[in-house]
Every structure is written in structure tokens, then in C-alpha cells.
Amino acid sequence: MAWNEPGGNSNNQDPWGGRRGGDRKGPPDLDEAFRKLQDSLNGLFGSGKKRGGSGGDDGGSGRSGGFGLIGISLAVxxxxxxxxxxxxxxxxxxxxxxxxxxxxxxxxxxxxxYFPPIDRRFQENVTRERAYSKQGQMLTEDENIVEVPLTVQYKISNLKDFVLNVDQPEISLQHATESALRHVVGSTEMDQVLTEGRELMASEIKERLQRFLDTYGTGITVTQVNVQSAAAPREVQEAFDDVIRAREDEQRAKNQAEAYANAVVPEARGQAQRIIEDAHGYRDEVVARAEGEANRFGMLLTEYHKAPEITRQRLYLENMQDVLSSTSKVLMAGKEGQSNLLYLPLDKMIDNRGASPAPAAPAGSAAATGSDLGSRVATDLQQRNSRSRESR
Structure with missing residues (x-):
């Protein structure tokens, strides 16, 4: 029975042994407090009769209190x-x-x-990309030791396989990464590992690593493999630095040579083309001149058949005119039986014609004879030249 129910506490006391409205007279009785709390819970959960009355009611109330505690425990x-x-x-x-x-x-x-303990639950983020880093010393194909660091980015693609097929899938990922890395580095030369071969190595490592993970059934998908700058061991780092600088110098020399070739080769090709064009022009000129000479010779042959003597004489005179017009000296042989050879300086003789006349030489002298003969030859040649021009 609650302490505040009618007749439940005739002494008008509170649950802790004190009188309402007055001072408490001592410490609270814990057994009584626990009993009253139990009675209150029994009333809350609809237990049997209230306390008070016969002893049978007290026994029923005790059993109801036990059932109330069990209900509370089950509810909790x-x-x-x-x-x-x-x-x-x-x-x-x-x-x-x-x-x-x-x-x-x-x-x-x-x-x-879900229904524990008969059910177990494994919950994971399947969209977040995770990363794993690895670094170690490895032997290349040409038996050099290099340190190769890399980073593997991956995510869970099949949570069922990730949970059930492998005990520790991420540990398996680390072992597979080391195996794939050592296989690829061991089949690559050191120069490729240290320089431009890293991208190809990353692609090969990713392909091989994914094949390992699919074979194990880990449910992991590798999204990216990044091979960072490899380096030689610290003991030989200076020698490797020298090799790298020499390789850079080689590349710079190649670039300079290519730039020079790009500047010289087009110019040389242009000169070669110009020479070829000049040769073609000269060829066309020679062929055209030869064809013209052949046509002229054919026409001349026709005229020769019509009048051989006249044509022969004409050709002789034209040739002599061409020869004598291009020279300033003439040698004339004497008559038969004479061994004298006459030399005529035509250029001086022509120039002297416009000058004042020289004193007359005595008749019959050699100088007078030569001068008169030269004048006659020069006059005769000039007349022939004028007639040949008129005939043309």
C-alpha cells in the first residue's frame, strides 16, 4: 500500500520514516524504501491486491512483485x-x-x-576510395637495386566477396601488391624504372594486381596505381645522379641537333630544288636550240639541193665573216712561189683611218705596199659585211 493512500499510514509519515510537514527523526530505512518502490511498480504494471489485510494477501502481493521484476527485466x-x-x-x-x-x-x-545473435551484420562504405602505400628495395632486370615507392587506390566492388571469400582482404591486397611490383620491376631495366618507364610500369602493375585480386575473389577493384620517382640506394646515389645528369645532357644535345637540322634541312632542300629547276631550264634551252639548229639545217639542205655552188659560196663567206669579225688580226699568205707571210693588224688599221693621213711613203717601198694592201683588204671586208647584212 502506498504511503499516501487513505488509511495506509495512520501516523501521517513519509516513506523515509519522517512525519509530513515536520523534521525527519533518523536515516531512511532502505528495506522499507525498496518495498514501497516495489509496491509502486506492481501498481504500475497492474499487479494483484494492495498490501494490508490478511497474511494471504501479503503472500500474493510478494508473488506479484516477483512477476513485476521479471516483466521489467524483459522489457529492458x-x-x-x-x-x-x-x-x-x-x-x-x-x-x-x-x-x-x-x-x-x-x-x-x-x-x-536484423536478429542478433542468430544474425551477424557487416557494414562497409563501398564508394569511398581507399589508399595503400608500399616501398622497398627491388632487383631490376639488369641486376641493379632500386627503391620503388608506389600508392594503390582501391574500393570495395563486391561486399559479399569482401566479407566471405577472404579472411583479411586488405592484407591480401598488400601481399598481392608486393608480388605484382616485384614481378614488373624484375622484368624492367633500371633506366626505364628511373626515367620514362614509370607510367608503363604502373599500368602493368595495375593489370597484374587486379588479376590476382580477382583470382582470390576479394571483391576489391583497383582504381589507380601511382609509381612515384624511383631512386637508387643511398650508398650509390651520387653515381646515379651523375648518370641522370649525363642523360639530361644527352637529351639537350639531341634537342639542339634537331633544332639545327630543322633550320638547315629545309634550306638545303630549297637549294637542291632550285638547282633541279635550273637544270631543267638548261635542258629545255639546249633541246630547243638543237631543234632550231636542226630545222635550220634542214631548210639549208633544201636550198643547197636547189643551188649547190651558190649555197656553198654563201656558207663559206658567212663563216669567214663570223671568224674575221671576232678577231683583230689577219695572216695572209703570199702568192705561189713566195714565202712571205703578210700580217694585217685590222684593229689598228681601222682606227688609223679616222686619224690624220700619214706621210706618203715612197713608191715601191714595202711600207707603202703594205699600207695600200691593208687599206684595200679592209675596204673589201667592209663592203662584204655590208652586202651580207643587206642580203639577210
Whole structure:
């Protein structure tokens, strides 16, 4: 019976042994307080009769109080179980539920419930990219030791395989990464590892690593493999630096040579083309001149057949005119039986004609004879030249 019910406390006392409205007279009775709290809970959960009355009522009230505690315990356990059984899966997550240790279902985003302890739940983010780094000394194909650091980016593509197929899939990923890296570096020369071969190595490592993970059934997908700058061991780093500088100098010399070739080769090609064009022009000129000479010779041959003597004489005179017009000296032989050779300086004789006349030489002298003869030859040649021009 509650302390505040009518007739339940004739002494008008509170549950702790004090009188209402007055001072307490001593410490509270814990047994009495616990009994009163039990009675209150029994009344809350609808237990049997109130305290007071016969002894049989007290016994029934005790049993009802025991049942009330069991109900409270069950309610608390049910609340705790319900709190742990209800879970929320985010948009980026998935959950795998095992029932009696066997795969039951894969749960997507939303509010879900499972039944522990017969069910087990594994919940992971399947969209977030994770990263794993690895670095170590390895032997290249040409038996050189290099340190190769790399980073592997991956994500969970199949949560069921990730949970069930492999005990520790991320540990398996690390072992597979080391195996793939050593295989690729061991089949590559040191120069390629240290310089421009890193991208090709990263592609080969990614392909081989993904093949290992698919064989194991880890449910992991490799999204990117980045091979960072490899380096030689510290003991030989200076020698490797010298090699790298020499390689850079080689590349710079190649670039300068290519630039020079790009400047010289087009100019040389232009000169060669100009020479070819000049040769073609000269060829066309010679061929045209030859054809013209051949045509003229054909026409001349026709005229020769018509009048051989006249044509022969004409050709002789024209040739002599061409020869004598291009020279300033003439040698004339004497008459038959004479061994004298007459030399005529035509250029001086022509120039002297416009000057004042020289004193007359005595008749019959050699000078007078030569002068008169030269004048006659010069006059005769001039007349022939004028007639040949008129005939043309």
C-alpha cells in the first residue's frame, strides 16, 4: 500500500520514516524504501491486491512483485535488443547479413533490422576510395637495386566477396601488391624504372594486381596505381645522379641537333630544288636550240639541193665573216712561189683611218705596199659585211 493512500499510514509519515510537514527523526530505512518502490511498480504494471489485510494477501502481493521484476527485466532486454537490431545504412554503404553463419542477404541504403545473435551484420562504405602505400628495395632486370615507392587506390566492388571469400582482404591486397611490383620491376631495366618507364610500369602493375585480386575473389577493384620517382640506394646515389645528369645532357644535345637540322634541312632542300629547276631550264634551252639548229639545217639542205655552188659560196663567206669579225688580226699568205707571210693588224688599221693621213711613203717601198694592201683588204671586208647584212 502506498504511503499516501487513505488509511495506509495512520501516523501521517513519509516513506523515509519522517512525519509530513515536520523534521525527519533518523536515516531512511532502505528495506522499507525498496518495498514501497516495489509496491509502486506492481501498481504500475497492474499487479494483484494492495498490501494490508490478511497474511494471504501479503503472500500474493510478494508473488506479484516477483512477476513485476521479471516483466521489467524483459522489457529492458527487449528495448536493448531492439536498439541494437535496428540500424541505418547510408547512401554510400552496403551491409551483408549472415544468419547462422551463412550468407543471408545484402542490404542497401535505408532503415533495416536484423536478429542478433542468430544474425551477424557487416557494414562497409563501398564508394569511398581507399589508399595503400608500399616501398622497398627491388632487383631490376639488369641486376641493379632500386627503391620503388608506389600508392594503390582501391574500393570495395563486391561486399559479399569482401566479407566471405577472404579472411583479411586488405592484407591480401598488400601481399598481392608486393608480388605484382616485384614481378614488373624484375622484368624492367633500371633506366626505364628511373626515367620514362614509370607510367608503363604502373599500368602493368595495375593489370597484374587486379588479376590476382580477382583470382582470390576479394571483391576489391583497383582504381589507380601511382609509381612515384624511383631512386637508387643511398650508398650509390651520387653515381646515379651523375648518370641522370649525363642523360639530361644527352637529351639537350639531341634537342639542339634537331633544332639545327630543322633550320638547315629545309634550306638545303630549297637549294637542291632550285638547282633541279635550273637544270631543267638548261635542258629545255639546249633541246630547243638543237631543234632550231636542226630545222635550220634542214631548210639549208633544201636550198643547197636547189643551188649547190651558190649555197656553198654563201656558207663559206658567212663563216669567214663570223671568224674575221671576232678577231683583230689577219695572216695572209703570199702568192705561189713566195714565202712571205703578210700580217694585217685590222684593229689598228681601222682606227688609223679616222686619224690624220700619214706621210706618203715612197713608191715601191714595202711600207707603202703594205699600207695600200691593208687599206684595200679592209675596204673589201667592209663592203662584204655590208652586202651580207643587206642580203639577210
Amino acid at each position: 532486454l527487449a528495448a536493448v535488443w531492439l536498439y541494437s537490431a535496428v540500424y541505418v545504412v547510408d547512401e554510400q554503404e552496403q551491409a551483408v547479413v549472415l544468419r547462422f553463419g551463412k550468407y543471408h542477404e545484402t542490404v542497401g541504403p535505408g532503415l533495416n533490422i
